[in-house]
Amino acid sequence: MTTTAAPSPSAAGLPDDTPALDVEGLRVDLSTPSGRVRAVDGVSFSVRRGRTLALLGESGCGKSMTALSVVGLLDPAAEVTGGAVRVRGDDTLRMTPAERRKLAGPVLSIVFQDALTALNPVQPVGRQIGEPFRIHRGLSRREAHEKAVELMTRVGIPEPRQRARSYPHQFSGGMRQRLLIAMAVALDPDVLIADEPTTALDVTVQAQIMRLLRDLQDEREMALVLITHDLAVVAQRADDVVVMYAGTVVENGPVREVFAAPRHPYTRGLLDSVPEHAVRGRPLPAVPGSPPELSAVPAGCVFQDRCPLVRERCVQERPVLRASGDGRTAACHFSEELDRV
Amino acid sequence: MSESRAITAVEGQRPDVPEESGPLLEVKGVTKTFGHGRRRLTALDGVDIRLGRGETLGLVGESGCGKSTLARVLLGLERPDAGTVRFDGTDPFALRGKELLAWRRRVQMVFQDPFASLNARMSAADLIGEPWRTHRDVVPDAKAREKRVRELLSLVGLRASDAHRYPNEFSGGQRQRIGIARALALDPDLIVCDEPVSALDLSVQAQVLNVLSELRERLGVAYVFISHDLSVVRYISDRVTVMYLGKVIEHGATEDVFERPRHPYTGALMSAAPVLDASGASGDREIQLTGEIPSPFDIPSGCRFRTRCPRAEDLCALEAPPVVEGGSHSALCHFPLEGVAARA
Structure with missing residues (x-):
């Protein structure tokens, strides 16, 4: 996908139009007790520094698997079987594990959804936040601790010097998420991936965390890949959106345009399902059925079972992502009909 | 124990027949604390709520506001330290034996976490039909039960063939639907829904909200609908109660x-x-x-x-x-x- 951002400062002296992260045709297979399934099937997107790209989709659509492939943290049962993940122009999928580890932190970083399991429960948080500085920058324990306190101050932990000696369970959910974010941005990555960073949090705390992420992104010129199922978060926070369904990308483009006039029936269905648009007492226009299991993704269009526009061609032939020249693409044989509905 | 008897004794002066016109549920001044001395936690502090038949009350608040404790009180799982609960005019905490069993059938629950609330060793059909093992007269014979399970499955958007699958074969969303089907199995008057759709995918969430609305219309079931998602609460509720740190701080239509x-x-x-506003306007307001x-x-x-x-x-x-x-x-x-x- 091409973004239409104003030129942003380049990473590592590359020309301005080089994306900070460029994923192309990513394929991930997953071994399950019932056989091998394709969890991610030809996913492509790219994002520049300073921009925010949302990977939007429901559970099992492959968005988290995509994120984990990008940072090289896939479960052993999953395997990348094709495609490229380029950062600073190099394909990380062709790197040795040691080379990839060097990228983790200074170039690519990730914030997980569940801060309690993502943090080490038996280590003071200050030591965990300082760890990247010890590993990548060779700082001493004391210097790393100072850096950790600085970062904790930056992400809004009160009394950071004392709190650095506390353990994860002694923090609230919102504070733990702040700690994870501190750790993730410690080495000023080019790309920050945030996997449902606020899903587990209360509404007022969610707003605080989203604001923190936005401020950090602005001051560090990071590219942000926001993995979420929340349409409102996408609408408010992202520049571009990649809509995923059953392991594939069904639509992508600038958020405003996609949400104003979706070109895939699934995107349309999602937007219609939001209760905010509904009239109380009237049924919500729900998408019938549920997403296919990965072991039973239909041969033709992945959305055919739930699609209001479905016809013979959709069963026969899987639609490819078609670019329409305005920075948008959609994988639907009949997307023109959606504009008219 | 003795406390509840005292309350019942006072109540004994009122006619024992449930007043059909009165509210289905009336909670007055309910307070619940846990722990002792300095480690005393006030979960509910003088909470009042009222719910009519077939009505939906949205309960909004952040974690720790007491909404889940209130849910447990409504289900009779947590006895309040002070205050009264009346379900159809009766104090559920004064009921014993058969009467208590009969009352329990009328109030059911949909839980928040579909991973913790389903027994992994039971099939969907067993899970949905489990309440009938306790409440034997609801669907008496095996054939009817099988049929009813299929109906309940389709009501919540699952396939009939899902009846013999086990929880690990379902997505989180599908598991939650099994939980909803199970709550429906006893045709209750009131379902306490604790964040029932927050684990569901959006396209599926709308279906479940529709199912809940439909049931309300068809069966006149009432809901206490606990959620942090304001757009969902606004859509489903007739009235809204906002809680903060154990107290109701706002209530109204x-x-x-x-x-x-x-x-x-x-x-x-x-x-x-x-x-959801693609113009991106937010921040300043x-x-x-x-x-x-x-x-x-x-x-x-x-x-x-x-x-x-x-x-x-x-x-x-x-x-x-x-x-x-x-x-x-x-x-x-x-x-x-x-x-x-x-x-x-």
Whole structure:
């Protein structure tokens, strides 16, 4: 996908139009007790520094698997079987594990959804936040601790010097998420991936965390890949959106345009399902059925079972992502009909 | 034990017949604390709610506000320290034996976490039919049970062939539907739904909300609908109760509360919730809250919201806030909002 951002400062002296992260045709297979399934099937997107790209989709659509492939943290049962993940122009999928580890932190970083399991429960948080500085920058324990306190101050932990000696369970959910974010941005990555960073949090705390992420992104010129199922978060926070369904990308483009006039029936269905648009007492226009299991993704269009526009061609032939020249693409044989509905 | 008997004795003066015209559920001044001495946690502090037959009450608040404890009280799982609960005019905490069993059938629950609430060793059909093992007369024979399971599965959007699958074969969303089907199995009068759709995917969430609305219309079932998702609460509820640290701080008809919130916390909740607005306008209208909810072990003096309230003044620390009333809409605040819409 091409973004239409104003030129942003380049990473590592590359020309301005080089994306900070460029994923192309990513394929991930997953071994399950019932056989091998394709969890991610030809996913492509790219994002520049300073921009925010949302990977939007429901559970099992492959968005988290995509994120984990990008940072090289896939479960052993999953395997990348094709495609490229380029950062600073190099394909990380062709790197040795040691080379990839060097990228983790200074170039690519990730914030997980569940801060309690993502943090080490038996280590003071200050030591965990300082760890990247010890590993990548060779700082001493004391210097790393100072850096950790600085970062904790930056992400809004009160009394950071004392709190650095506390353990994860002694923090609230919102504070733990702040700690994870501190750790993730410690080495000023080019790309920050945030996997449902606020899903587990209360509404007022969610707003605080989203604001923190936005401020950090602005001051560090990071590219942000926001993995979420929340349409409102996408609408408010992202520049571009990649809509995923059953392991594939069904639509992508600038958020405003996609949400104003979706070109895939699934995107349309999602937007219609939001209760905010509904009239109380009237049924919500729900998408019938549920997403296919990965072991039973239909041969033709992945959305055919739930699609209001479905016809013979959709069963026969899987639609490819078609670019329409305005920075948008959609994988639907009949997307023109959606504009008219 | 003796406390509840005392309450029953007083109640004994009233006619024992349930008044069909009265509210289905009436909770007055319910207080519940846990622990002792300095480690005493106040989960509920003088909570009042009222629910008519077939009505839906939305219960909104952040974690630690007491909404789940209130749910447990409504289900009879947690006995209040003070205050009264009346279900159809009866005190469920005074019931014993068969009467208690009969009452339990009328109040069911949909749980928040579909991973913790289903026994992994039971098939969907067993899970959905399990309540009939206790309440034997609801669907008496095996053939009818099989049929009813299939109906319930399709009601919640699962396939008939899913009946013999096990929880690990379902997605989180599908598991939650099994939980909903199970709650429906006894045809209850009231279903307490604790964050019932927050684990569901959006396209599926709409289906489940539709199912819940449909059942309300067809069977007249009432809901206490606990959720942090304001757009869901607004869609499904007739009335809304907003809680903060164990206290009801605002209550009223859904549209009144959403259009003209009086309590600054309600206003903040509404402006903090991201709105689906592709124009991206948000930021400036937000009533920003700092910090997080104080510990329920140590509730602030005066108004419990004052530590995070943008409107707080000295008075708020000194005196408990008065009830501000306007019609059916009430709030607890010294300096209520003027009733302007928090968002367009």
